[in-house]
Amino acid sequence: LAKTTQPISMDSYEGQEVNITCSHNNIATNDYITWYQQFPSQGPRFIIQGYKTKVTNEVASLFIPADRKSSTLSLPRVSLSDTAVYYCLVGDGGFQKLVFGTGTRLLVSP
Amino acid sequence: KAGVTQTPRYLIKTRGQQVTLSCSPISGHRSVSWYQQTPGQGLQFLFEYFSETQRNKGNFPGRFSGRQFSNSRSEMNVSTLELGDSALYLCASSLDRNSPLHFGNGTRLTVT
Numbered sequence: 001l002a003k004t005t006q007p008i009s010m011d012s013y014e015g016q017e018v019n020i021t022c023s024h025n026n027i028a029t030n031d032y033i034t035w036y037q038q039f040p041s042q043g044p045r046f047i048i049q050g051y052k053t054k055v056t057n058e059v060a061s062l063f064i065p066a067d068r069k070s071s072t073l074s075l076p077r078v079s080l081s082d083t084a085v086y087y088c089l090v091g092d093g094g095f096q097k098l099v100f101g102t103g104t105r106l107l108v109s110p
Numbered sequence: 111k112a113g114v115t116q117t118p119r120y121l122i123k124t125r126g127q128q129v130t131l132s133c134s135p136i137s138g139h140r141s142v143s144w145y146q147q148t149p150g151q152g153l154q155f156l157f158e159y160f161s162e163t164q165r166n167k168g169n170f171p172g173r174f175s176g177r178q179f180s181n182s183r184s185e186m187n188v189s190t191l192e193l194g195d196s197a198l199y200l201c202a203s204s205l206d207r208n209s210p211l212h213f214g215n216g217t218r219l220t221v222t
Contacts (some may be wrong), residue, residue, distance in 0.1 A: 032208055043114070043200045043213030044153075087153070100145075100153035
């Protein structure tokens with residue numbers, strides 16, 4: 001199983017850039033890396049997905065080094081509404097291998 | 111496009127009863143998966159259905175079962191409820207194996 005390790009919590013202020021790193025030492029060749037955001041009493045929401053190097057969309061960037069044993073989610077200029085739990089998920093679509101880690105609780109303050 | 115819809119949003123049951131939860135995936139998504147989320151165990155995979163067939167199964171007892179209909183809608187059933195089954199049950203749909211999961215807002219089940 002591609003186990004992931006993330007910091008339990010992070011604090012930031014509005015307008016700052018936040019980088020959340022996920023370790024996945026035993027990632028397999030076919031595995032993709034996907035990040036989700038979850039608010040209380042809601043289902044996780046897809047943020048970004050990547051396989052290698054860098055991926056950017058309208059809300060975030062995902063950096064994946066050459067060895068793919070870690071990945072970093074970058075949130076530019078966070079706002080209070082970015083306060084949530086962020087999950088890193090590694091898998092190849094084989095659902096038995098999907099393991100959600102404990103997630104990172106991000107708190108954004110004014 | 112409508113998102114993943116789960117009903118009901120809240121349920122209260124007593125031990126020993128059974129419960130059925132419903133999930134309507136995003137139109138065109140044929141893969142539906144179910145997850146249990148608790149404060150202690152986090153998000154855990156239950157099972158996945160694709161074209162009415164259970165394709166993958168997590169490590170849960172046989173009291174947890176599901177099915178998928180021809181229109182891709184899915185139901186999850188839990189029999190002989192236990193206190194420990196209290197959780198947020200999430201359903202997700204996806205287009206194919208490597209596509210992102212799209213989650214519903216879940217059904218909050220409380221077993222008393």
